[in-house]
Amino acid sequence: MKLLANGLRAARDNKRFLVGMSLLFAFRACIADWAVVPSGSMNPTLIEGDYILMNRLAYGVRVPATTVWLKRGSEPRRGDVVVFSSPEDGTKLVKRLIGLPGDVVEMRGEALYINHQHIAYTPLPDVAPGALPQATATLAHELWSEALPGREHTVMVLPEVRAVRSFGPITVPQDRYLMLGDNRDNSRDSRYFGLVPRKNLIARASHVALSFDPDHLYMPRLARIGKPLD
Structure with a gap:
């Protein structure tokens, strides 16, 4: 009897664990998630080692792991x-x-x-030491404020790096979007792979959740925790 009771207790505990894990996976797949930033294409807004929070409901509800939308949400901005x-x-x-x-x-x-x-650009001072990965910080770089209509943010240019610096004009068709990295001269984006269909949108990133510095034994970057993405 004791063995049977222990077995039933273990089954209940496993059931709670499996239900909890299923809810967690469903939450991450359908509502909110986080992801690590592996490259420097969004420097200085995002840097290698950042973990970003993503709102998967921002643009609608879709079948997890597919491009099938169940309900269209807010329009991308x-x-x-x-x-x-x-x-x-x-x-x-x-x-x-x-x-x-x-x-x-x-x-x-x-x-x-x-x-x-013409979008207005304003030169900015360089970031504080350590705010960029060493590989990027050692390159000649400039920071500019780019005043998109209704949304100003920082972009980086690398004058000595070979890159696509001119294109278009391009008329963006219905349900397509043109994407660029904030690190304009080190980003594979719409200049290379074309416009992005709406069905390919996964989530809107809102904040840096955590950040670990790969240049310094993955020590946490405390100053970046909770940083909103401009």
Whole structure:
């Protein structure tokens, strides 16, 4: 009898554990999630070792692990930091949404033009030492404030790096979006793989949840915890 009671107790405990894990996986798959930033394509907004919070309901509800939408949600906004599946190979990427459906987007020598209006740029001072990964900080770089309509944020340019600095004009069709990395000269984005279909959008990133420095034995970067993404 004691053995049977222990077995029933273990089964109940396992059931609670499995139910809890199922709810956690469902929550992460459908509502909110986090993801690590593996590359420098969004420097200085995001840096290698950041863990970002993602709102999976921002653009609608879809069947987990598919591009099938059950219900369309809010429309993406210019300036959103978006997690999406690359139309090139399905890789999960994070970039900034620059061009909305109907927009005419052009880039001339790093400067954006949206609907034939030149976007204003203001030079910024360099970030504090240690705020960029060593591999990027040692490169010649400049920081600029890019005043997208209704959304100002920081971009980085690497003058000595070979990159696509001009394109277009491109008219963004319905249900397509033009994505660029904030690190403009070190980002594989819409300049290379084209426009992103709406069905490929996964989530909107909102904050840095945690951050660990790979250059210093993955010590936590306390100053970045909870940092909102501009």
